[in-house]
Amino acid sequence: MTMTVELQAPAVATPQTASQPRLTRLARPLLGLLLPLSLALAWEFAVRAGWSNGRLVPPPSKVFTTIADLARSGELTRHIVTTLSRVGIGFGFGVAAGTLLGGICGYWGFARRLVDPTIQALRAIPSIAWVPLFILWLGIFETSKVALIAVGVFFPVYLGVTGAILSVDRKIVEVGRVFRLSGPAMIRRILLPAVLPAYVVALRVGLGLGWMFVVAAEFMGASEGLGYLLIDGQQLGKPAQIVAAIVIFAIIGKATDWLLEIATAPLLRWQDSFARQSGAA
Amino acid sequence: MLQLASVSKVYPNGVHALERFSSEIQLGEIIAIIGGSGCGKSTLLRAIAGLDRASAGTVTLDGEAISAPHAKVGIIFQEPRLLPWLTVADNIGFGLSELPTDERRERVACALARVGLADKAKVWPRELSGGQAQRVAIARALVAQPEVLLLDEPFSALDAFTRKDLQDHLLDLWADTRPTLVLVTHDVEEAVVLADRVLVMRPHPGRLFEEITINLSRPRDRNAPLFEQFKRHVLTALDRSLDRTVPDTQGRREPGGGLWW
DSSP, rough: OOOOOOOOOTTTTTTTTTTTTHHHHHHHHHHHHHHHHHHHHHEEEEEHSSSSSSSSSSOOOHHHHHHHHHTTTHHHHHHHHHHHHHHHHHHHHHHHHHHHHHHHHHHHHHHHHHHHHHHHHHHHHHHGGGHHHHHHHHHHHHHHHHHHHHHHHHHHHHHHHHHHHHHSOOOEEEEEEEETHHHHHHOOOOOOOOHHHHHHHHHHHHHHHHHHHHHHHTTOSSSSSHHHHHHHHHHHHHHHHHHHHHHHHHHHHHHHHHHHHHGGGGGGGTTOOOHHHHOOO | OEEEEEEEEEOTOOEEEEEEEEEEOOOOOEEEEETTTTTSHHHHHHHHHHHSSEEEEEEEEEEOOOOSTTTEEEEEEESSOOOTTSHHHHHHHGGGGGGGGHHHHHHHHHHHHHTTGGGGTOGGGGGOOOHHHHHHHHHHHHTTSSSSSEESTTTTTTTTTHHHHHHHHHHHHHHHOOOOEEEESSSSSHHHHHOOEEEEEEEETTTTEEEEEEEOSSSSOOTTTTHHHHHHHHHHHHHHOOTTTSOOOOOOOOHHHHOOO
C-alpha cells in the first residue's frame, strides 16, 4: 500500500488544471521509480565503461539474463511454485492457529489469563532459534519448513486478533446489548465486523513475516525454492543468481500482499480512513 | 406504566450515584430528568434500560421487572452509535433481524421517510452530518416500536439550530405512536419544550429533588411568557438543588443525614 501525501499546488496556478490531474496521476508512480532506475542505469553504464568488472555486483542486464535463463529452463517456475506453496501452507496454518487462539483469548478473559502469558513468553524467543529443534523433531524436509513459517505467521495474527477484540468500542457493544443479541449473534454482527480492519492488517503483517521465514526455512537444507537459489548462488559464486532471487522475492512478496489487499478491500469499503483520502492516487 | 421503586445504585468504588429514587411514569408521558453532574441521571436511565442493574430497588414495566435490556424499551444515546460497517438502512433495520425480509425492508423505508432521510438509505454512516446521524439513531430506536424510549442527552452534541430542529422532530415522531419518553438532559429549555413533567435531581448522592409539571399545550411557543416562567421555575429549582445549604424542602433527608454534610 502506498501512501502518498498530497502536496497540492497553491490555488493560484489554476490555468493548467485541465490536463494536470492526468499528468500527475501518471507521473507520481514514475517519480518513485526514478531513483532505482537511474541507479541501475548508472551501474550498468559503469560496468560497460569498464570502471568496474561487475563481478560481485552484477549489472542489471546480467541479472535479467540470469532470470531469463532460469525461466527458459523451467527451473524458475519450479522454485517459485515450491516457495509459494511453502509460504501458502505455513501462512494457512499460522493464520488458522493465530485467529482461533487470538479469538478465544480476546473474547474470554479466563483463557487470556491462562494462555496469554505463555504465548507472550514464546513470542520473546527469536523464531529462528526454533530451527535446530524443528529439524530434530520434524526432519529436514517440508514439515519443519512449514512449521517455521507457521510460527512466524502465528504471532502477529494472534496479537492482532486479541488486540482488536479487546479494543472494540464498548459503546458499540452496548448497541448490541440494547437489541438483546445473543452471544453468537454479538460475535457475528458486532465483534467480527468491528475487528475486521485490524485483522486485515494482522494478516498482511503475518504474510510479510511468512516471506521472511521462508528464506530462513529454505536456508536449512532445501534442494529447491527461491531461498535455495540464494544459497546456491552464494556457494557457487554466482552473485547474479542471488540478486535475481532477491528481485523475484520482492516482486512475489509485493504481489501477494497486493492480492490480499485487493481481496479484503470490499469488506472494508465502509472505512473512513486516512488512506482513502490520500492514498487513492 | 413504568414504575421506579426506590432505585439505588452504589458503584463498586463506593460512590452513591443514585439513592432511593421513586417515580411512576404513565404510558405516553414525556419525562425530562435534569440535574447537575453526578446527580445520577444517566445511572437512572441505564437502570431503566437494563444496561446496568440497580443495587437496590426495582424498575418494573407493566408489572414486569427489568434487569436486562427489554424488547419494549429503546434507548438513544448522546452519540448516534451507528454501526460504521452497515449502511443507513441496515443500521435502522439492525434490531429487526427476526422479521421477514420484506416486512423489515418496508418498515425501514417507512422509518427513513419519517425522519426525512429516504435518499440516504444506501449511504455509509460516515457520510452523514451529526444531525442526520442522530436522526438515524432515532429511527433505529423507533422502528422497533418501543413502549418506552429513553434518551440520554440525545441532542447535546449538536449545534443550537439542529438541536431545536430535532426537538420538534422528536415530538412529531412521538405523536405517531405516543410511547413513553424519558429524556435526560442538562438543557432547561429542552426539558420545558418537550416534557409533561420535569424531574429535578440533586447530586451527591443522586436523589429526586423536585418535580415540576409543565401543563402547557403543544406545540409550545418558546417565546411565550408562560414558557419563560416555566423555564425560570426549573432553573431556580436546579439552582437550589445544587446549593447544599438550602434544606431539602421535600423532607427527604434521613435521620443523621445532616451529619454527612
